[in-house]
Amino acid sequence: MAKPLTKPKRKNPVLRTRAPMLPPAPRSRISLGLTSGAARGAFELQVCRDCGAVQYPPREACRECLSDRLDWTLQSGTGELVAHTTLRHAMENYFRERLPWRLGIVKLDGDGPHDAPSLIVHVHGDCAEPPARVRIRAMLDRAGQAVLLALPEKDTPHMSDDPQMRELTCDPKFRKVFVTDGKGPVGQAVVRAMIAAGSDLVWVGEAAPWKKIPGFEEIRALPEVTVVDLDVTNPDSVKRCAGQIGPKVDILVNTAEQHRAYSVGGRYGTENARAEMEINYFGLLRLAQEFGPVMMARGADTETNAVAWVNILSIFALANKPDQSTFSASKAAAHSLAQAMRAGMHRSGVRVINLYPGPLDVEWNQELRPPKVTPAALARSIVGALQGGAEDIYPGDVAKDWYERWRTDPKVLERELAHGE
Amino acid sequence: MTRRAPYDGIVVTTPVSIPYVRFSTRGAHWWIGRALAALVRDSGLTKDRFDGVCATSMSLAPDTAVGIVQHHGLTPRWLDYIPMGGVTGVVAMRRAARAVQAGDADIVACVAGDTNHIDSFRQGLENFSQFGKDAVYPIGTGGPNASFAFLTDYYMRTYGARREDFGKMCVAQRENALAYPHALFKVPLTLDQYMSARPIAEPVHLFDCVMPCAGAEAYLVMREAEARDLGLSFGRILGTIERHNAYTDDPVQYRGGWAMDSGELYGMAGVSPDDIDFFETYDDYPVINMLQFEDLGFCAKGEAPDFVRGHSLTVDGSFPINTSGGQLSVGQAGGGGGFLGTVEAIRQVTGQALGTPVPDAKIGLVGGYGMISYDRGVCSAAAILAAGD
Numbered sequence: 031m032a033k034p035l036t037k038p039k040r041k042n043p044v045l046r047t048r049a050p051m052l053p054p055a056p057r058s059r060i061s062l063g064l065t066s067g068a069a070r071g072a073f074e075l076q077v078c079r080d081c082g083a084v085q086y087p088p089r090e091a092c093r094e095c096l097s098d099r100l101d102w103t104l105q106s107g108t109g110e111l112v113a114h115t116t117l118r119h120a121m122e123n124y125f126r127e128r129l130p131w132r133l134g135i136v137k138l139d140g141d142g143p144h145d146a147p148s149l150i151v152h153v154h155g156d157c158a159e160p161p162a163r164v165r166i167r168a169m170l171d172r173a174g175q176a177v178l179l180a181l182p183e184k185d186t187p188h189m190s191d192d193p194q195m196r197e198l199t200c201d202p203k204f205r206k207v208f209v210t211d212g213k214g215p216v217g218q219a220v221v222r223a224m225i226a227a228g229s230d231l232v233w234v235g236e237a238a239p240w241k242k243i244p245g246f247e248e249i250r251a252l253p254e255v256t257v258v259d260l261d262v263t264n265p266d267s268v269k270r271c272a273g274q275i276g277p278k279v280d281i282l283v284n285t286a287e288q289h290r291a292y293s294v295g296g297r298y299g300t301e302n303a304r305a306e307m308e309i310n311y312f313g314l315l316r317l318a319q320e321f322g323p324v325m326m327a328r329g330a331d332t333e334t335n336a337v338a339w340v341n342i343l344s345i346f347a348l349a350n351k352p353d354q355s356t357f358s359a360s361k362a363a364a365h366s367l368a369q370a371m372r373a374g375m376h377r378s379g380v381r382v383i384n385l386y387p388g389p390l391d392v393e394w395n396q397e398l399r400p401p402k403v404t405p406a407a408l409a410r411s412i413v414g415a416l417q418g419g420a421e422d423i424y425p426g427d428v429a430k431d432w433y434e435r436w437r438t439d440p441k442v443l444e445r446e447l448a449h450g451e
Numbered sequence: 452m453t454r455r456a457p458y459d460g461i462v463v464t465t466p467v468s469i470p471y472v473r474f475s476t477r478g479a480h481w482w483i484g485r486a487l488a489a490l491v492r493d494s495g496l497t498k499d500r501f502d503g504v505c506a507t508s509m510s511l512a513p514d515t516a517v518g519i520v521q522h523h524g525l526t527p528r529w530l531d532y533i534p535m536g537g538v539t540g541v542v543a544m545r546r547a548a549r550a551v552q553a554g555d556a557d558i559v560a561c562v563a564g565d566t567n568h569i570d571s572f573r574q575g576l577e578n579f580s581q582f583g584k585d586a587v588y589p590i591g592t593g594g595p596n597a598s599f600a601f602l603t604d605y606y607m608r609t610y611g612a613r614r615e616d617f618g619k620m621c622v623a624q625r626e627n628a629l630a631y632p633h634a635l636f637k638v639p640l641t642l643d644q645y646m647s648a649r650p651i652a653e654p655v656h657l658f659d660c661v662m663p664c665a666g667a668e669a670y671l672v673m674r675e676a677e678a679r680d681l682g683l684s685f686g687r688i689l690g691t692i693e694r695h696n697a698y699t700d701d702p703v704q705y706r707g708g709w710a711m712d713s714g715e716l717y718g719m720a721g722v723s724p725d726d727i728d729f730f731e732t733y734d735d736y737p738v739i740n741m742l743q744f745e746d747l748g749f750c751a752k753g754e755a756p757d758f759v760r761g762h763s764l765t766v767d768g769s770f771p772i773n774t775s776g777g778q779l780s781v782g783q784a785g786g787g788g789g790f791l792g793t794v795e796a797i798r799q800v801t802g803q804a805l806g807t808p809v810p811d812a813k814i815g816l817v818g819g820y821g822m823i824s825y826d827r828g829v830c831s832a833a834a835i836l837a838a839g840d
Contacts, residue, residue, distance in 0.1 A: 054577065054589040061585035087586035087825055093699070113608075113703045115600030115652045117591055121573045125591035133590060133652075135601050135826060137702035145700040148826055150587050150601075160608065177590050 032155055035191040037204055037230065038334050050329030050379045051124040055173035061088040063102045068168035068176035071420035073107045075147075076100035083144040094144050107166035109138040109146070111180055114153055114160055124172070127330075132157075132194065136164055136180050151178040152194055156186040169198040169419020172329075172379035174372070179419075190417060200338035200381055200416040203228030205280035210235040210260060210317065213243045215392060215405040216342065217285040223409035224283070225254045227417070233275050235260030235286070262286045262313030272320035277328070282321055283340040283412060286313050289394045291354045303356035310360035311367065314341065318371050329378035338381045340412055341368045345386045345429040348436045349443050352450075357394075372421075383415050388428025401427045455719055461548040462675045462685035462839060465494045466797040468805075470633045471666035471782045475566045479511040480522045482564035482787075486667035487523055490560055494671060495681060503529035503556025503672075505547050507539040507786035509575055510565045519562075529556035537733050537821030538693065539563055539786055540668075540793030541832035545691040547672035557673065564667030565785025572663040575785075582825035592652075595823045596660060599736035600652035602827075605703040606738050607654060610753040614654065616760065617737040618645035620772065621658050621779055623764035624734065628776025630766075631806035635664060635782040658779070661735050666784030668794045675839075684801035689814070689835040690720030696829050707739075707820060708831035709746035717748065720835040722814060724748040727835070729799060729809045730770070731792030733820035734777040739828070743818040747833060766807040774799060775806050792817045793834070800838040813838050 057065070067074035076085040078092040079099040091098050114134035120126045134153040140146025149166060157164050157180055164180040171177045179198060181189070190201050207224045211217045212234030224232050234249060234257050250257050258275060261267040288309040290302050321339075328336035346358035347365035365384065372382040389395040391402035403426035411425035424433045435443040467489035469482060483506065491498050504527045506516040514522070516532035529550050533539050540563070547559035576594040578584065592598060606612055622642050628634035640658060648657035671683075678685040692715060694708025709716075717723055724747070732740045741755035749770075750758040762770035775781055775795040778788050796815040798804050809815075819832035 053591065054584075056577075057585050057589070058581050087582040113601040113605040115597050115604055115655070116650075117597060117652045118650045119596065119652065120591050121576060121594060122591065131591050133592065133597055133601075135605075135703055148702045150590065150592070150597075150826055152590055160604070171589070173589070175589060 031186055032188045032192040034188040035203060038332060041332055047328060048330045050326070051127060052173040052377070052379055053124045053171045054122060055175050057175055058088070060090055063088055064168060065170070065176040067102060068170050068419060069421045071418055071423070073105050073166055073168035073178070074102040075105050077103040081144065082142040084138065084140065084142060084146050086147040086149055105166070106139065109136040109149070109164060109166060111135070111153065111157055111160045111162045111164045112137050112148070128193070128197065134160070134180055136166060138166070149178055151180045152198070153180045154182060154189065154195055155192045156182045156189055158182070167419065170381065170421055171198060174376040174381065174421070196333070198419045200281060200383070201228070202281060202413065202416055205229055205334050205337065206231040206233070206278050207281045207283065208233045208235070208275060208279040210262060210282070210284045211237060211286040212249055212257070213237070213241065213246050214285065214287070216287070216390065216408060218245050218249050219405035219409035220283050220285055220412060221249050221252070221255060223413045225252065227413045229281070230254055231256070233258050233279070235271070237261040237286070262316055263308045265316055268316040268320050272324070276321050276324040279321060279325060280334055280336050281338045281340065281416065282317070282325065284314060284317060285342060287342065288360070289357050289392070291394050291397070292356060293353050294355045296353070303359070306356050306360040307363065311363040314364050314367055318367070322371065322375065325380050326375055326378035329380050336380050338383055338416055339371065339375065340383045340385065340415070342385050342387070342408070343368065345388050345424065345432045347386060349432065349440060349447055352447060381421055383421050383423065385411060385415065385423045385425060386429055386433070387411070387424070388426035388432065457719065458548045458552065458688040460675050461552050461672065462678050462687055463544060463670055463672055463797050463836065464678050464683040464685040464801070465490055465671040466794040466801070466803065467493055467669045468633055468794055469564070469667040471635055471664045471784050473567070473635060473662065473664050473782070474569060475665035476568070477566055477665070479508050479564055479566045480514070480519070482566055482665060482667040483508065483519055483562055484523055486562050486564050486669040487560060490562075490669050490671060494683060496558065498523070498525060500558050501525055501560040502527050503547060503550050503559030505531040505533060505543040505559055505561045507533050507535065507543065507563045507789065508565050509534070509536065509785040510567070510571055527556065529559065535789070535821050535830050536786065537735060537789045537828070538819035538830040538832035539789035539821070540791070541691060541817055541819040541834045542693055544672060544688060544793060544834060545693065548688055551672055551674060558677065559672040560669060561672060562667065562669040563786040563790040565665060565787055567663055567665040567785070580824040586825055595735065596652040596655055598823045598826065599659070599738065600655045602704055603654050603659070603736065603738040606705060606741065609705065610756060612738070612741065612756040614646060614656070615642065616756045617659060618642050619759055620737045620740050620764055621645055623768065624773045624777045625780045626765050627774050627806065628780030631775040631781065633805070634776045634780050635662060636776070636780045655736065659736055661778040661783040661788070664782035664784050666782065666787045668784070668787045668790035670794055670797055684803060685839040686797050686800040686836045687839055689722065689837050690716045691832070691834040692716045693832040697831065704827035705742070706752065707742050707746050707828065709743060709818070709833055713747050713833070716833055716835065722835060726814050727816045728771070728812045728814050729774055730772050730816045730818070731774065731796045732772055732777070732818045733792065734773055734779050735783060735788065735820070737779070739820055740772065743820070747816065747818065766809055771809050774804065774809055789819060789821060792819070796836050800836050
């Protein structure tokens with residue numbers, strides 16, 4: 031059984047902050063399909079459309095019938111650990127610094143016409159000696175690429191504390207979290223969820239101290255919470271805040287958001303759109319410039335290192351919802367920026383997690399019909415994302431529905447939306 | 452299947468080895484050049500007589516065999532490049548033999564040479580294969596260590612092999628190596644030292660691993676009449692096999708392609724395992740020795756541990772293996788590792804052993820195994836050689 035993580039001691043300020051090393055990132059283009067699935071939390075392998083053979087490692091043609099019609103297909107992931115080893119030596123510094131490291135070969139269960147492939151995988155410490163039943167999950171590693179992890183067939187106590195598993199997750203347990211805006215319903219829900227998930231220090235940004243918002247005084251009174259001044263529209267405020275807490279933040283959740291619901295012609299002028307961009311896009315850019323570099327420097331800083339940056343985007347970032355036109359556009363801008371943040375932060379092992387929720391159950395979505403995502407449900411999705419190995423999350427039924435349609439054909443979705451469907 | 456033509460009248464001769472070093476500042480062409488020069492020296496031929504070249508190297512990029520002939524001023528009419536690691540010694544021989552037999556070449560220089568700079572081993576692993584790059588290198592496998600750890604773990608669990616059994620082979624090979632001048636490991640190894648060595652990738656421990664190094668090996672293939680004219684001692688090729696990507700449905704590799712072809716090997720050679728006087732196995736990790744004992748017919752599947760327990764494995768033993776020390780004690784010189792057993796077997800059957808000769812060695816077996824890509828060694832090969840006279 032995994033040893034429960036104990037609260038880490040305060041960092042010795044005399045010691046050098048270790049530079050973040052990464053597992054090897056290069057992959058062939060075809061194998062990035064595995065990463066594409068893992069980014070969504072899905073374990074997908076290529077399956078031959080013509081003969082049904084499951085393929086691994088990823089390839090350009092079927093190993094059985096040479097067809098090139100290989101479709102990435104969701105796998106159950108059950109199988110048997112048939113051999114294992116514990117590395118005591120590694121060629122790459124990332125692993126060298128983290129030894130011992132357990133690896134194994136898992137024979138995937140197969141009900142197809144051909145033998146299922148053997149997978150070489152990371153092995154959770156709670157998996158029994160071979161032969162043992164295991165579950166495979168595809169997760170992103172610190173380099174942002176997919177790897178496979180064998181988990182014991184049934185959950186074990188403290189299993190997320192396993193050191194190899196913790197390398198593949200961004201678990202909030204004992205990590206210091208910064209929620210950039212704690213006043214709104216989403217911010218409050220996120221603060222509570224982070225504390226419930228084991229974070230023992232949560233900084234909560236407050237942009238307008240004179241505004242009295244229901245529930246915020248209770249948040250302020252929580253023993254884990256420290257309220258800090260932060261107005262993401264004000265460069266000086268962001269800089270001050272980063273100077274104050276930046277070098278200590280392990281997980282940043284950007285909950286600052288401006289949201290109005292207008293069509294292009296529904297609100298004359300650009301003031302409303304400008305306000306949305308100011309917070310949703312420029313606010314993110316300011317935060318990224320002030321907090322990004324210092325978090326990247328702490329990508330391997332002890333066992334409670336900087337691990338994740340969470341953006342709450344919107345499914346409207348992928349396809350504009352015409353009656354929320356300017357809000358959609360601001361989220362699309364943030365989505366685009368987040369892609370660039372990912373490209374930069376991957377180098378430090380800090381994961382940029384994007385959530386694309388469907389409409390939230392908040393004031394400015396009053397006129398939308400359900401289903402809508404409650405702030406508490408969104409907060410649970412964030413915690414789930416941090417504890418899992420994914421980076422793109424689509425919370426809520428609407429988001430999943432839109433995402434499927436968008437993946438299938440973005441043009442069709444655009445036309446459907448134009449006609450109010 | 453069509454009955455394969457014998458290699459009548461074709462011989463192997465002029466075994467040469469360029470002494471290995473752990474690290475070298477020289478390029479791969481230097482090592483190959485030294486081996487070619489040694490072939491010229493020992494055969495008495497000028498290099499323009501080598502009208503066929505079969506070469507292998509793992510540190511020659513961006514060059515291939517074409518670069519070799521240009522670099523060393525050869526003008527062959529038959530050229531082959533076989534980037535197949537541990538099977539190259541056998542594969543070069545069987546291809547060269549057919550070329551000579553068919554008249555496509557008269558004298559084929561088979562050469563393997565590699566350099567080893569600081570970090571070249573790691574770089575080689577990083578770029579070894581697409582499957583390796585996609586599915587094993589990124590998860591921390593220290594190269595082949597982890598792959599062989601899986602094989603060893605599975606084999607031990609399934610067939611009851613013990614670390615002592617692997618240790619017995621390593622200790623015997625080290626004893627053989629003490630008499631072989633080019634071995635990198637020149638201190639005796641005891642079973643206690645083997646057992647107490649530090650773990651590398653359990654159950655693989657330090658002395659189960661070969662040491663990457665620089666070195667070169669080569670030999671010539673020609674017609675028997677030519678060898679006689681030149682006054683060269685030679686060995687005959689009784690039979691060979693080669694197989695790639697066998698038994699892909701085995702969840703872990705517990706048998707190699709030899710198991711598919713060993714009947715054909717002995718059939719072609721007209722001998723049986725009982726006739727084998729010594730066996731140069733491919734010994735990149737001792738578990739592979741056991742797979743070869745089984746798959747090449749010395750015992751049934753799963754019985755190799757008992758076979759090892761029942762034999763003495765040194766040059767003077769009841770079942771001599773790796774008579775120069777094998778890669779475990781001589782070192783693994785990249786593609787040269789694939790040639791080591793072949794060159795040593797030619798020496799033994801031609802009475803030119805640099806170390807201890809196997810008493811009355813008439814027939815020797817060479818195993819080849821290579822290219823650990825993803826979860827297994829993809830290539831296997833074997834050859835039976837016999838004394839020329």
